[in-house]
């Protein structure tokens with residue numbers, strides 16, 4: 001496999017690139033170090049990859065990269081570059097989301113149209129496309145109605161992937177990740193904030209009553225699904241990737257207490273616009289087509305993230 005990983009300096013992208021290298025692939029990582037969170041964190045994500053002879057890093061936006069050159073003998077594209085996070089996607093920041101999530105995807109798909117060696121393009125979509133109006137567990141054929149501008153941009157890019165598949169035969173596969181966590185998790189994400197606060201003896205801010213639920217996915221399980229999608233995902237299809245660990249945020253705090261040996265202190269803020277109330281993935285399609293079976297239970301995964309975070313604080 002000769003792979004291009006966009007967003008390779010990020011949380012999931014760097015973990016994926018390491019897995020591809022371990023599996024024997026040649027990997028080009030592309031990332032422009034957006035300022036959504038600090039660059040040194042992303043450089044640390046890349047540290048072990050940068051020393052590997054089968055890994056090459058290119059610092060550029062997707063839009064400005066020499067895509068014909070990068071894709072010339074590429075067999076697989078993993079498109080993870082995006083502006084993440086639902087809460088910041090309102091207001092004037094929306095432009096950052098349309099540029100990095102929609103326009104970048106369109107530019108990449110246009111370039112991929114012209115390359116005959118491409119076997120799969122795996123696009124990292126999100127459970128955020130569903131919104132609050134679908135029945136549980138969420139199925140891929142439900143009508144998506146995002147409740148955040150971020151979700152709108154992820155859905156638009158997913159639709160672009162489908163368009164380029166149906167019109168030009170580009171072999172796109174989209175994965176709707178459900179809240180990914182584990183070592184290297186972004187500093188704005190819930191578990192990272194909760195574990196950091198607990199480790200440092202600070203209060204945890206929870207938005208809403210804590211009875212909202214999430215289907216949490218350990219990063220190595222998300223990465224395994226992503227590799228499987230590249231090898232045997234059906235072009236044009238969309239798959240839910242959820243860890244099967246659906247719990248309330250209040251239950252997460254109990255686990256954090258057990259894992260850390262400390263009692264989390266909680267302060268409550270109002271629920272935030274753009275946050276979904278519940279997520280819960282029906283993963284039967286990913287099981288059938290990709291052989292997807294998440295292997296890391298939630299408390300073990302939280303312990304792994306806590307151990308990692310303790311080492312970098």
Ligand SMILES: NC(=O)c1ccc[n+]([C@@H]2O[C@H](COP(=O)([O-])OP(=O)(O)OC[C@H]3O[C@@H](n4cnc5c(N)ncnc54)[C@H](O)[C@@H]3O)[C@@H](O)[C@H]2O)c1
Nearest residue numbers: 007010011012032033034061062081082124126177179180
């Ligand atoms: N983390 C999750 O729980 C989750 C859930 C659903 C979907 N996703 C999706 O998975 C992908 C990876 O998420 P993450 O949590 O690792 O985020 P991340 O912010 O850690 O990684 C994204 C990377 O993309 C880079 N980037 C952004 N725009 C770019 C552009 N135009 N050109 C080049 N690089 C660019 C950023 O610098 C960053 O390093 C994203 O597409 C995200 O929308 C993540």
